[in-house]
Amino acid sequence: MSKRLLSRNWRISWVLTIGIELALIFAVLGSGYFVYSLVRNTLIKQGINDVRFSAKTSASRLALEHKSHPTSAPVEDLAYLAISMSKYVLLTTNQGRFIAASGTKPPITPLNGWANVGQSGWVQFHGTPYVFASAPIRVGNVQWRLIFVESQHQVASLLYTLRIALALGSLVLIMSTLAAVSLIVRRVTDPLRELEELAKTVTLNVDGAIPTKVHSRLAEVHSLAESFDSMLERLGRAQLREREFISNAAHSLRTPIQVIQGNLQSLGQRLIEHPDLARQDLRALMRESQAMATLVDRLLQLSKAESGPPARLELIDLQLFLHHIAGDLRDSCMHHPLEMQVQDLAEPHVFTDPVLLEAVLRVLVENADSYAQEMSTVVVFAATNTNPRTTRIGVQNEGKPIHPEAIGQLFERFYRNRQAASSDHYGLGLAIADSIVKRIRAQWSITSDTNWTVFAVDLPSAGHTA
Numbered sequence: 001m002s003k004r005l006l007s008r009n010w011r012i013s014w015v016l017t018i019g020i021e022l023a024l025i026f027a028v029l030g031s032g033y034f035v036y037s038l039v040r041n042t043l044i045k046q047g048i049n050d051v052r053f054s055a056k057t058s059a060s061r062l063a064l065e066h067k068s069h070p071t072s073a074p075v076e077d078l079a080y081l082a083i084s085m086s087k088y089v090l091l092t093t094n095q096g097r098f099i100a101a102s103g104t105k106p107p108i109t110p111l112n113g114w115a116n117v118g119q120s121g122w123v124q125f126h127g128t129p130y131v132f133a134s135a136p137i138r139v140g141n142v143q144w145r146l147i148f149v150e151s152q153h154q155v156a157s158l159l160y161t162l163r164i165a166l167a168l169g170s171l172v173l174i175m176s177t178l179a180a181v182s183l184i185v186r187r188v189t190d191p192l193r194e195l196e197e198l199a200k201t202v203t204l205n206v207d208g209a210i211p212t213k214v215h216s217r218l219a220e221v222h223s224l225a226e227s228f229d230s231m232l233e234r235l236g237r238a239q240l241r242e243r244e245f246i247s248n249a250a251h252s253l254r255t256p257i258q259v260i261q262g263n264l265q266s267l268g269q270r271l272i273e274h275p276d277l278a279r280q281d282l283r284a285l286m287r288e289s290q291a292m293a294t295l296v297d298r299l300l301q302l303s304k305a306e307s308g309p310p311a312r313l314e315l316i317d318l319q320l321f322l323h324h325i326a327g328d329l330r331d332s333c334m335h336h337p338l339e340m341q342v343q344d345l346a347e348p349h350v351f352t353d354p355v356l357l358e359a360v361l362r363v364l365v366e367n368a369d370s371y372a373q374e375m376s377t378v379v380v381f382a383a384t385n386t387n388p389r390t391t392r393i394g395v396q397n398e399g400k401p402i403h404p405e406a407i408g409q410l411f412e413r414f415y416r417n418r419q420a421a422s423s424d425h426y427g428l429g430l431a432i433a434d435s436i437v438k439r440i441r442a443q444w445s446i447t448s449d450t451n452w453t454v455f456a457v458d459l460p461s462a463g464h465t466a
Contacts, residue, residue, distance in 0.1 A: 021178055028170045036162060036166060054133075055135035106123075319348050338378050350391050363433040367430065385458055396453070397452065401451075
């Protein structure tokens with residue numbers, strides 16, 4: 001493998017690995033942050049509920065104490081509450097005027113100060129949350145507010161431990177998945193590199209290809225390798241047929257050229273002295289030149305069928321069309337009688353290119369004439385199809401059936417269905433017909449039974465353009 005190709009493959013592997021890892025890191029960090037936020041909010045909410053309960057119970061207790069001892073002030077009990085509950089306790093008026101406080105003051109205060117906080121909430125300082133809650137207290141005819149503030153040191157310690165655990169867990173998960181993703185990516189890309197290297201070795205010579213062997217447990221990779229082997233097999237058959245065609249075509253061209261050259265040399269000598277022999281030479285020249293013209297014409301038709309302009313479909317009367325070309329089709333069927341069978345069509349008008357359709361029928365008639373058994377008739381027919389959107393036209397001949405495995409290869413170029421090299425068929429006729437059928441938007445229908453074979457095409461009927 002070249003350094004450039006190796007670098008490109010490694011670049012693909014690293015891009016896949018890094019992309020998957022980045023997605024995983026974001027997913028792990030996002031899920032970790034979600035878990036941390038959920039736990040923190042739950043613990044803080046529980047802390048707020050606890051301090052809210054403490055504020056209400058303490059306010060009720062202070063009110064009862066004042067009723068029992070009217071001479072004592074609630075301020076005197078704040079120090080006791082702060083010490084016993086390890087809280088910062090404030091007493092304010094309803095308007096937020098500070099009256100008294102006891103306990104350790106937190107290192108942080110809300111935006112408007114502790115005397116003006118709402119019903120409950122929390123603030124954070126250096127990772128430690130402070131929860132607070134207020135409760136009304138009535139002393140005589142005066143309405144005050146009792147505010148409790150409590151540090152959540154245990155919650156902060158728990159959250160710190162949770163952060164460490166999430167960080168370590170994420171790190172372990174990322175590292176383990178990094179190794180797993182790298183292994184998976186290599187298992188996927190290494191067989192692809194093997195296939196690419198193999199493809200380079202068979203570019204020029206398909207026959208030299210060996211069965212693909214990839215080291216992978218992935219079913220998709222093995223399926224790709226099997227498809228690659230199947231493609232190589234088809235390319236090999238096509239290349240073999242192409243070489244056979246080139247050899248046969250060269251032989252078919254060399255023979256008439258030699259005949260033409262020999263007859264030209266003797267023609268001048270026999271033209272006056274032996275006119276009968278000269279006429280034989282002329283007939284041989286015409287026969288061989290016609291064979292050469294047929295081969296060249298087939299090659300030109302195939303090139304035109306594959307690269308020509310789009311077909312111009314028009315509405316034609318199929319019965320009238322077959323009547324006009326019947327004579328030409330009979331000329332193409334040189335060894336068997338040709339019979340035209342046109343039923344009363346439910347829809348005689350079809351959309352097609354008449355010139356291209358005639359070319360398809362000529363190919364089918366010539367093939368039927370070549371393969372039909374002796375003393376049989378070749379039939380050209382048109383019939384209403386079972387599909388109301390189409391009308392069927394085709395050619396039928398009696399003879400040996402086509403093997404089902406061969407039907408799938410009939411339209412491949414240079415395929416000759418085990419014909420001898422001396423055959424006048426070059427494996428191009430049906431390839432030309434198939435290209436034309438695709439251009440006129442028709443569909444093939446091929447049936448081969450014990451004693452007869454039918455090649456037909458389904459044309460789009462009037463009102464149903466394909």
